[in-house]
Amino acid sequence: xxxxxxxxxxxLADKFSGKVWPIIIVIIYIFAEFYSxxxxxxxxxxxxxxxxxxxxxxxxxLHCNTYLILGLNFWKKSQWSEFWANLKLVKGRRMxxxxxxxxLFFANLIYAxxxxxxxxxxxxxxxxSFFQRYVVQLxxxxxxxxxxxxxxxxxxxxxxxxxxSRYQKLKTQLKNHHLKTVAYGMTIQKKNLQLFNEIFGIPxxxxxxxxxxxxxxxxxxxxxxxxxxxxxxxxxxxLLVLHIPTMILIFLCGxxxxxxxxxxxxxxxxxxxxxxxxxxxxxxxxxxxxxxIKITAANFFVLDKxxxxxxxxxxxxxxxxxxxxxxxQ
Numbered sequence: 001x002x003x004x005x006x007x008x009x010x011x012l013a014d015k016f017s018g019k020v021w022p023i024i025i026v027i028i029y030i031f032a033e034f035y036s037x038x039x040x041x042x043x044x045x046x047x048x049x050x051x052x053x054x055x056x057x058x059x060x061x062l063h064c065n066t067y068l069i070l071g072l073n074f075w076k077k078s079q080w081s082e083f084w085a086n087l088k089l090v091k092g093r094r095m096x097x098x099x100x101x102x103x104l105f106f107a108n109l110i111y112a113x114x115x116x117x118x119x120x121x122x123x124x125x126x127x128x129s130f131f132q133r134y135v136v137q138l139x140x141x142x143x144x145x146x147x148x149x150x151x152x153x154x155x156x157x158x159x160x161x162x163x164x165s166r167y168q169k170l171k172t173q174l175k176n177h178h179l180k181t182v183a184y185g186m187t188i189q190k191k192n193l194q195l196f197n198e199i200f201g202i203p204x205x206x207x208x209x210x211x212x213x214x215x216x217x218x219x220x221x222x223x224x225x226x227x228x229x230x231x232x233x234x235x236x237x238x239l240l241v242l243h244i245p246t247m248i249l250i251f252l253c254g255x256x257x258x259x260x261x262x263x264x265x266x267x268x269x270x271x272x273x274x275x276x277x278x279x280x281x282x283x284x285x286x287x288x289x290x291x292x293i294k295i296t297a298a299n300f301f302v303l304d305k306x307x308x309x310x311x312x313x314x315x316x317x318x319x320x321x322x323x324x325x326x327x328x329q
Contacts, residue, residue: 022073026066033062036141047224049325053217060213061145064206068152076199083195090166090185090192100158107154107245114241115143121234146214146242149207153245156200160252163192167259174266179284186263190291193256197296204249205297208311211246215239215315220322247308253295254304264289 037058046054072080166189174182218235267285294302301307 022069026069029065029069030062032141033058033145049322050217050220050224053213053220057210057213057217058142060206060210061142061149064203064210065145065148067206068148068203071199071203079195079198083192083199086188086192086195087162087166089188091169103158104154108151111147111150111241114237115147118234118238121230149210150241150245152203153207153249156204157245157249157252159196159200160249160256163189163196164252164256164259167256167263171259171263171266174263174288179288182263183284183287186260186288186291189260190293193293193295197293197299201296201298204253204303205300207246208250208297208307211242212311212315212318214242216318216322219315219319223319223322246311250303250307250311251305254307257295257304260291260293264292 037055166185170182170185170189173185218239222232222235267288295304296302297307301310
């Protein structure tokens, strides 16, 4: 992977403007967010449970985006510098900047087309009141919030692909019996995953929670209000664009850990082929096996395939509760 793409963030953070602009952006963003909340008078027409979900989602978006802007520039700057430097020490599959930006372009294109479809539908639905609802009341801030998180998911997913490619390269080297190189690389990778947890653990946790609340927000609107096929299709499209990147992010976290486990499994197969190096082999192999580490969401839970099912299970259980509230009313 061409690490110059990620080095841009480090370079910007080291400059004086890299410290001033994030603060200015956050101040403007917080002011716009609170003013937007103040202007959203249509919240008053919602039932208490829907109002609670919308408000909680707004709070999560504010917290999440503020943390994303300030994290790499201030609180996690040293960890990010070390993480970025360590990525250079272990070779992996190289992907040029063109491939990175091409993937980013198509991801944004899909997002833009989906957003255009949703806005077109609501513009037809509300007609004259659309401008009042989305511009004057600054509902557009929510659109910017969601896009920032969408872009951040792509960024983190790319980092996870980079980490996985390094494990894949180490696996090839291990099959070629380059034990010392693999042991060194595995040690660096363990440190990288520790830094990854420190830098991205909290944002990933907030993103997962926000995705769940956002999903419940839309599903609650469906349960309490929506009935037509067009409205259902808008909800489905919105949820797909929201959830697919989140699920991919969680899947890639599990994929990185799975690639590490494959390397450890290979060490159990190579022992018989190195009888002539019995004295050196056990120590190196033990070092490789002791590099186990889990990718977690702020140490609350491990991120792997089972997390996807846990998220879906939580959403389904919450929908049943929302439906029960509707029945009781």
